Amino acid sequence: MKKPKWNLEWDDGMSVGIPEIDEDHKRFISLIDELNLAITERMRAAEINRRLLHVIEDTNQHFEREEHFFRERQYPNAEGHARSHNNVRNTLKKIQDSFMPYGLEAEWLDAALMIKQILINHILDEDMQYANYFKSIKAK
Numbered sequence: 001m002k003k004p005k006w007n008l009e010w011d012d013g014m015s016v017g018i019p020e021i022d023e024d025h026k027r028f029i030s031l032i033d034e035l036n037l038a039i040t041e042r043m044r045a046a047e048i049n050r051r052l053l054h055v056i057e058d059t060n061q062h063f064e065r066e067e068h069f070f071r072e073r074q075y076p077n078a079e080g081h082a083r084s085h086n087n088v089r090n091t092l093k094k095i096q097d098s099f100m101p102y103g104l105e106a107e108w109l110d111a112a113l114m115i116k117q118i119l120i121n122h123i124l125d126e127d128m129q130y131a132n133y134f135k136s137i138k139a140k
């Protein structure tokens with residue numbers, strides 16, 4: 001597994017070769033940056049929460065788009081990939097549920113900052129698998 005740098009931005013190495021999906025990835029990485037900025041700048045809890053919800057909504061829409069794409073193109077590992085999406089969804093949900101408006105603990109802030117790592121790892125590990133698969137069948 002490639003270990004991304006903390007402040008990794010989207011780069012061509014993260015391209016799955018499908019422009020709409022690359023656009024999704026770029027957008028949610030920038031939303032996560034906005035969330036991280038709110039945390040490191042110690043913005044109001046309400047603002048942190050607003051940005052967190054935005055990341056979660058956007059990620060969920062993106063996951064649905066990918067799953068729809070897999071069904072359309074009959075990707076053999078669609079189920080395994082959907083399971084991995086569910087794991088990420090559950091982790092994000094836990095962070096969202098443990099949000100406390102009157103006092104954010106260091107532990108919660110650390111968990112929220114980990115979202116970037118979780119999503120980038122998902123792109124570099126799981127998403128790259130379907131990227132390679134679709135590239136390989138195109139090459140045939």
Ligand SMILES: [Fe+2]
Binds near residue numbers: 025062066123127
């Ligand atoms: Fe993705």
Ligand SMILES: [Fe+2]
Binds near residue numbers: 066081126127
């Ligand atoms: Fe994915």
